[in-house]
Amino acid sequence: MARDTTRIYELPEKIRKLTDWAGNCGITELASINSLARKIDVPESTLKHAISNRISFELQRRISEAFGFSIEWTEWLDRQAGSVARRDSAESFFDRFQKWKSAHAKITIVSDGTTTKIDRRFADFSFAVPGSFDPIDDEAEIPLILSIAFDRRGYPVWVEEASETLIVGLREVDLEISHDQAQRKIEAKDIECEGGADGNFSAFLEGLEPPWWIVSTTDQRLMGRRLPNDGCDCVCRGFGIGDKLTATMKARVDSCVVGMQGNLFKGESEAKKAFIDHLVRLTALQGAEAILGTQILEVVPKDD
Incomplete structure (x- = not known):
């Protein structure tokens, strides 16, 4: 897995919201850190460490594909943070995620x-x-x-x-x-x-x-x-x-x-x-x- 890593703002809360959403929707293979790690084929310890610290591009990609969102979203990572008010809070990300899912699902x-x-x-x-x-x-x-x-x-x-x-x-x-x-x-x-x-x-x-x-x-x-x-x-x-x-x-x-x-x-x-x-x-x-x-x-x- 690639060595270059990034710190994603409020990543633990973003992942928690995603797994809670999966649990509420009955998607058991994404409803916990343990099941998510199996789904994206990485050790649970590796995933937990990345969520708590810095996460690689490859791991971001696997998570986004599993849940169905884009890591290019500003709400996932605001690359202009600091020059403007942050737009990538966990709440902002999850709001966009829900709207995206609703607009592209029955x-x-x-x-x-x-x-x-x-x-x-x-x-x-x-x-x-x-x-x-x-x-x-x-x-x-x-x-x-x-x-x-x-x-x-x-x-x-x-x-x-x-x-x-x-x-x-x-x-x-x-x-x-x-x-x-x-x-x-x-x-x-x-x-x-x-x-x-x-x-x-x-x-x-x-x-x-x-x-x-x-x-x-x-x-x-x-x-x-x-x-x-x-x-x-x-x-x-x-x-x-x-x-x-x-x-x-x-x-x-x-x-x-x-x-x-x-x-x-x-x-x-x-x-x-x-x-x-x-x-x-x-x-x-x-x-x-x-x-x-x-x-x-x-x-x-x-x-x-």
């Missing part, structure tokens, strides 16, 4: 599913790419569709004093999808859902960036489901591999409705009924406001 969005905080009978949702989505190179635009469901039977809450179960439902919920990356955007629209076999609710767009909806109904409570296989409820623009989005559904205690049919509270004053009603709502939400579910989505390479 990408999609995946998720491990929604984490329900209370009970799926209360509310459940998930964002996903539509079935017909076929990403193309140089196009960082990904559509998402929203599936959402509310159990028609409602959510049962045990009332200790009466030794009875009351049914709690939701009149409306808030739903948001957000991110913390600059120069990315999510474009959304109102979402309709017809009654009958589907849900009895609509989602009206209230916030633009990040977008959030109020999901509501003209009936007593939200019921039914919306399970599209195709279409487009929002579009993610400018996102790159490794970027993450967070979708959250919330409800407030005043958005709950409690069914008090029958003779359970016959003869009780209106004040006591209202008090029990409020306690049951608090019990269902486990507080004045609750997160009903959270979903983490990530931009990843799309397999051919």
